[in-house]
Amino acid sequence: MNTLFQPFKLNETLTLNNRIVMAPLTRCMSDEDLVPTDAMVEYYGRRADTGLIITEATLISADGQGYPNTPGLFTDKQIEGWKKVTQRVHQNGGKIFAQLWHTGRVAHPSFFGGDKVIAPSAIGVEGTVPRMRHLTYLTPTPASKEEIQRLVADFAKASQNAIEAGFDGVEIHGANGYLIDQFLHYSSNQRDDEYGQTAENMSRFALEVMDAVVEAIGADRVGLRLSPGAYFNVEADPRDRDVFDYLLKQLEARDLAYLHVGIFDDAMTFEHLGGTASQYMRAQYSKTLIGVGGFDAQTGNEAIEAGKFDLLAIGRPLIANPDYVEKVKSGQALTPYSEEMLTSLV
Secondary structure, eight states: OTGGGSOEEOSSSOEESSSEEEOOOOOOOSOTTSOOOHHHHHHHHTTTTSSEEEEEEEESSGGGOOSTTOOBSSSHHHHHHHHHHHHHHHHTTOOEEEEEEOOGGGOOGGGTTOSOOEESSSOOOOSEETTEEEEEOOOOEEOOHHHHHHHHHHHHHHHHHHHHTTOSEEEEEEOTTSHHHHHTSTTTOOOOSTTSSSHHHHHHHHHHHHHHHHHHHOGGGEEEEEOSSOOSSSOOOTTHHHHHHHHHHHHHTSOOSEEEEOOSOTTOEEGGGTEEHHHHHHHHOOSOEEEOSSOOHHHHHHHHHTTSOSEEEEOHHHHHOTTHHHHHHHTOOOOOOOGGGGGSOO
């Protein structure tokens, strides 16, 4: 597995110590003000020997919250809390990006004292909020053009806050059925203005966000996660392929740090994509790509050597094994992941 442990040059600004990435893992462990805790400082610090840490999804604004105790990057307290995390990671020789999100129609106003949630269209999801089963999802209010521009500005401001907090960059969460992803799929976007109906229009919000964030902090410090195959909180539609064909062509022309496949299991195939999400994205995008979803070190290394992607993101095994990189290097057995590990940060 020599390739996996070789340094990787993302760009002229950033070189990673190895090709192993800590995947973003929602832990719901911030305090009541959505400020990172001392336990989170220790948690991320122990995983700094990965080439790059991508944090748990972090809110750009209060009205984007859809889960309890998910951290933010929109207040001074939150910035100060994250400074402790980034300082520890850097002291331990690592690099760390903040994953920035807004949950869109799977937000809930009980978290932020509002009376509505915003999304591309008035199309809700069924069910209740995870970890808070007494809260039922609402039918969202379609975002006005003014609200869309405010959201773009919020992403840009949060990215600047991330740099102030000491992050090496940001990953925009455009995947997994959250706000940006909701604009990219026909089942959740039925707008009839310049943000809907066509591939170019449906890609507009994502590209506006990316361009604003790039202008704020530089393309070399910006990544993007995408889910071209709808599988979580969004229903698939064959027409989605046209949207992502257009979007990925536009992203290819931008000099981003990377794209990241948004999938839980990359063995999953999508008929309209002609295979797996990573196969599709690799065929459409030639620059740095992070693969994820069910790979171990061996299969991930083989995929990298075969050119299927460039970096390997590891999720649950890194929850169970803070020393994952050292264990894999030395051939030690990994501690199996189990659900009860989600009740504390180790």
